[in-house]
Each structure stands twice: as structure tokens, then as C-alpha cells.
Amino acid sequence: MAKVLMITGDFVEDYENMVPFQALLAMGHQVDAVCPDKKAGDTIATSIHDFEGDQTYTEKRGHNFALNATFANINAADYDALYLPGGRAPEYLRLNAKVIEIIQHFATADKPIASICHGPQLLTAAGVIEGKKVSAYPTCQPEVKMAGAEYVELPMDGAITDGKLVTAPAWPAHPAMLKQFVALL
Template sequence: MAKVIILTGDAAETLEVFYPYQRLREAGYDVHIAAPEKKKLQFVVHDFVEGFDTYTEKPGHTWDADIAFRDVDPADYVAAVVPGGRAPEFIRNDEDAKRIVRYFFDHDAPVAALCHGPMLLAAAGVLQGRTSSAYPELKVDVELGGGIFENGGAVVDGNLVSGRAWPDHPEWMRAFMAVLEARA
């Protein structure tokens, strides 16, 4: 069974971890969650409240990480997923997380990134000249990482499929599954 890795950590958006996790398992992939440490992760729920300029954050589900970044051999996986939430803010500083991301881009393997996920891609140096979506307020982060920002729900640039946030799940995962199956 082919394996897919999800790169995340504490404060990841619950929906953005669980939707690809379950969709990929439904399609027959063995999905592993990697984090800075192999431990129980605390996810969060982001939602919009009338009158607020940005989203609010509440505690979400907990889930065990299967493997620490340092123990990941990316050659064991056919694709990677980088969900959003606040986790990408801190995992982008993890050298092993960046190593894993670079592997997938160096090997033209499928990568799905959503919401704040492109922050890790920018830190890994793989967005140079690439078109990527992200949470719209991260346009500057995509551009500072050398990328071209596109405000879309399923932006495909070669092996990279990106979207804005969890409301884009159907379009984002449909496009990612098509890239994944085409490269299988």
C-alpha cells in the first residue's frame, strides 16, 4: 500500500488535518502524521465571528503523531500534505521538516498545501517561481518566498496543489487526488 505523509504539529487546523487524512485513507493510501515529536498533538478550530477582522481560534481535537520529522525517510512516501492552522508557523523552523519538503520537490512528487501550509514551503525554499495559493493574508509570505500568489481553491503548479483554507477542501483534494493518481 502506497504511503502519504502529513507534515504538521500542535495548533494545526483540525479540519485541514482530518479531511486529507480520511480522504487519502478512503482512497487506499496508508497515511502517516509526522510532527516535531512523536506525541499527542493538540489541534485547533479556526472560525469567523461577526465583527472580527480575522479568524478566532479554539481548542480542537487531539491526535497522535505517528513519527517525528527526524525519523522520516521521505523515500518511503509517494506524496506529502501540509495542512494549515498555526502549526506551519513553527514547523517551518524545523530543519527536518524542510528536508522532507525539499525531497518531494526535488523528486517532483505530489505535494498538497493548504492555508498556512505554504509557509513551510517558502521556508524550505521550494516556492521560487512556483504558483501557490494560501490563506489570502499570506500572499506576502508566498511572494517573499519567491512564489507567485494565486487566490484560488485548487491551484495546480506541476506537483504542487494548494488552496486557501478548509472551505476549499472539495476542490483542493479533487485536484490533489488527480495529480497523485496521474503520478502513481
């Protein structure tokens, strides 16, 4: 079974954080959920994004999620794969130099990476998607293109794999994204 690193943070999208975390654990994989400046046992706040007919998603406060590993102790070389959930966390996590170094390690080592919704903001900041086909929440399209990737518009329940990279637009894509990600593990 694979050892998966999940980088997350406050106001990550609740489903995009919890569902893959639990599903990968249920399949027998080890998943270490970490957040900069936090340790195992600390919690992060999540938010629930929903599609209710407005021009963009709505946001509500979600659950508290307990981290099970300490960010400061992470050695990327110890992991087989990386998962980057979306929500609002990626917009500030991408400013953390160690987060960027970790993402670059996985890309350079050609290890599987899965990212959903706003998670590709971390991939664009790390400069690891040039020449790749990438999906993300539609509002991330300009960033994906500026990073030199081909933005792929998918239905909200779709996912795409390009090499060892799996991306998807939002939490309705969990079945497709997880199926493709697990195939790479």
C-alpha cells in the same frame, strides 16, 4: 495506492489535519502523520479556525489528534506524496531543519505536494515555490511573493495546481484540493 507523508504539529487547524487524513485513508492511501519530537501514539493539540465575520478568523481549541508514525524514523524517499496542513503549526515547524529537508526532497524529486492555509509557510521556508502559482490563507500572501511565487487569490473553496504542487486558502477548499491532489497520486 499512494504512501502519503503528513507533517503536522500542535495547533494545526483541526479540519485541515483530520479531514484530508481521513479522506485519503478512506480512498485506500496510506497516510503517515508525523510531528517533530513526537512518536506514533503521541497526540497533538488542534485548533478550529472559523470565519465568523471578523477581520480575521477566530480560533478555538480543537480535538487531540493521535499520530500514527514517528518523525525520527521517517525516510522521505519511502513516500509518494507530501501533505502540509495549516493552522499555527507551520509557523514553528518551518524552524526545524529536518522538516525543511523533507520538503525539499519532495520538491526536488517532483513528487506531489499539497498544502493549505498557512501550510505554504513551510514551502516558503524551504525555498521550493519560486516561479510557481500558489494560494494560501490571504495573510501569507507577502511571504509567498517574497519567496518568488505568484500568489493566486482564490475563493475560500478554491484550489490551484501548478505542476505537482496543489495549494488552497483554507479548509472550505478540501473538496477542490483533495480532488486535485488525488489526481496527482
